[in-house]
Amino acid sequence: MRIDGRLAKMVIRPRPRVSHKGSFGKVLLIGGSYPYNGAIILSALASVHAGAGLVTVATEKDNISALHSQLPEAMAFDVYDFSLLKQQIELADVLLIGPGLGESVLAGKILDLVLTGVQVHQSLIIDGSALNLLAQENSVHWQTQRLVLTPHQKEWERLSGLPISEQNEDNTQEALRCFPDQTVLVAKSHASKIYQGHQIGYLDVGGPYQATGGMGDTLAGMIAAFVAQFPTDFFASVAAATYLHSAIADELAQEAYVVLPSAISKAIPKWMKKLSEAPEMDEVFL
Numbered sequence: 001m002r003i004d005g006r007l008a009k010m011v012i013r014p015r016p017r018v019s020h021k022g023s024f025g026k027v028l029l030i031g032g033s034y035p036y037n038g039a040i041i042l043s044a045l046a047s048v049h050a051g052a053g054l055v056t057v058a059t060e061k062d063n064i065s066a067l068h069s070q071l072p073e074a075m076a077f078d079v080y081d082f083s084l085l086k087q088q089i090e091l092a093d094v095l096l097i098g099p100g101l102g103e104s105v106l107a108g109k110i111l112d113l114v115l116t117g118v119q120v121h122q123s124l125i126i127d128g129s130a131l132n133l134l135a136q137e138n139s140v141h142w143q144t145q146r147l148v149l150t151p152h153q154k155e156w157e158r159l160s161g162l163p164i165s166e167q168n169e170d171n172t173q174e175a176l177r178c179f180p181d182q183t184v185l186v187a188k189s190h191a192s193k194i195y196q197g198h199q200i201g202y203l204d205v206g207g208p209y210q211a212t213g214g215m216g217d218t219l220a221g222m223i224a225a226f227v228a229q230f231p232t233d234f235f236a237s238v239a240a241a242t243y244l245h246s247a248i249a250d251e252l253a254q255e256a257y258v259v260l261p262s263a264i265s266k267a268i269p270k271w272m273k274k275l276s277e278a279p280e281m282d283e284v285f286l
Contacts, residue, residue, distance in 0.1 A: 025228020
């Protein structure tokens with residue numbers, strides 16, 4: 001199936017008048033270890049701008065001031081306070097782990113806390129270095145069906161065992177059988193695809209102007225916000241966020257040689273407004 005503005009418009013609906021911040025999901029973002037501190041800040045910027053109702057960030061204590069200087073709307077706490085981390089895992093609707101997490105022993109322990117603490121009703125997004133840590137796990141007892149994996153080709157090679165040259169559609173679908181049935185795979189490349197079971201979504205947006213650090217962190221944050229707000233169709237919510245991420249970049253690239261991830265985040269609310277209100281798709285930039 002083609003993933004485009006029509007799908008995004010189906011997902012992004014006007015907000016009901018009778019609602020509050022809890023109506024739009026509680027998102028917990030986990031990552032940002034030295035020297036990758038900025039990654040989780042970019043994810044948080046994307047989640048807040050994409051409309052998540054409550055965003056909490058678990059990161060290194062020294063990173064919290066930098067986060068709040070750019071995003072006072074987010075809450076934050078020390079990721080190494082494991083007692084508090086366990087509490088926050090229980091409270092979240094959506095968990096995102098990985099942006100800037102690193103691959104230390106402590107990072108592995110944090111991933112284990114998430115994998116054992118996630119509940120059946122929660123959505124779990126695994127990104128960045130958490131994908132590499134996951135590849136090192138002997139086995140995982142998945143406690144939620146609502147799993148999103150967001151690897152680039154090398155990360156998918158480590159996780160699936162498929163060399164990049166063998167990452168075709170049939171092999172990728174077969175490798176996904178090792179994960180919960182509802183798992184959504186965002187296979188990032190110059191021609192990204194989105195998989196869920198036998199369903200494959202194709203994108204024709206995006207370009208080389210997105211090849212810069214932090215782009216994947218921003219996408220992961222957007223996916224977290226969309227899954228939190230629009231939980232009914234899991235695949236469609238992930239696909240709409242992925243489409244919007246690159247569609248915004250396409251527009252910004254008309255006047256920019258390189259598109260910064262933070263610039264994408266700033267543009268998200270305007271795009272969501274247009275998509276939620278336009279009666280016909282020719283009124284929406286595509």
